[in-house]
Amino acid sequence: MRIGFVGTGTITAAIVDGLRTAGNDTPILLSPRSADIGAALAARHADVRVADSNQAVLDGSDLVVLAVRPQVADEVLPALRFRPDHHVLSVIATVSLDHLRGIVAPATRITRAVPLPAVALRQGPTAIYPPNAEVQALFDQLGTAVVLADEAAFDIFTAATATMASYFAFAATVTVWMTQRGVQAEQARTFVGQMLGGLAVTGPGVDFDQLADEHQTRGGLNEQVVRAVTSDGRFTQLDAALDGILARLRG
Incomplete structure (x- = not known):
């Protein structure tokens, strides 16, 4: 399997670094965009090289990872010619599976994932949808793949990552x-x-509410801070912020 990345930013670098640290020597092609990042990855890892164009990435890859910024996805991706045998892996948080189908046709195998920067250290949980054994095996090398059965759940996991x-x-x-x-x-x-x-x-299996209770002695210092932020409504504001992210993801 040959992996190509359309978009060379923080997440692409984290995935490439994590794969090489895991001993995965799959050939990797990188988009020419963000030349400094691409050149640095190619310099420190064997069989990682920067392609001449985004189309060259597709032409030389079996698994195509879409990692462009959401703001430019509809500008960059429709210009590319996908093959029917391409497996497309999108790490673009705000682009739905239905929207991707229209962009990457005639490719039909499409998986969404939301990897975090910690995959560089092989410590990242990565939500994926729909279930796919190949993508699951890829991200299990980089931490833990969290396989989800529906896109609504995937949106919730994606929203949670907005707290980093x-x-x-x-x-x-x-x-x-x-x-x-x-x-x-x-x-x-x-x-x-x-x-x-x-x-x-x-x-x-440890419950975070239980840990919060265990870390605040009655009348103690931690309890004082928890009471302060709770009375100020900051946790409620966090709920509202996450609801706003979820609404944005669902368009």
Whole structure:
């Protein structure tokens, strides 16, 4: 199997790095767009090269990964000539399966996925729809493939990924608060990073509400902060923000 990427950005780089770290030596073709990223990937990995054009990516690939920005998808993709035997894997969050069918015909095998940057470290959960053994095996090399039975569920998983920047903004807020009160910036960043990273390691079946209760002693410091953000309605605002993302995904 030969893999081609139309679009060479952060997610493409993460997938390529993760596959090579996993020992996958499948030949990979990259779009000429984002030349710096493509050149860097080709320089550090064997059998990864940058094609002359997006069409050249398709012509030299069996699995075609669509990784362009949603804003340019309808400009870039209709100009490409897909083959009936292409397997198309779209990582474009806002483009539905029905819309893809019209763009990539005569190709009929189409899978959607929402990989995260952590696949570069082989630690990313990746939602995929519809179920496909080949794509599942690909993303199981990069973490865990979460196979979904319907597109409505896929949209919900995609919406949940919109919280990543907020997580880092939360970490940045705590770090800046510490440095403004005299802590060295690097020391604060290391402390907050390890504190939050350690919290993410949970056992199977552990309920997050249960963990929240276990981490706040009655009358303690954690309880005080939880009460503050709850009374301010910030968690309710998060629900509303995710509802807004879901509505956007569903058009």
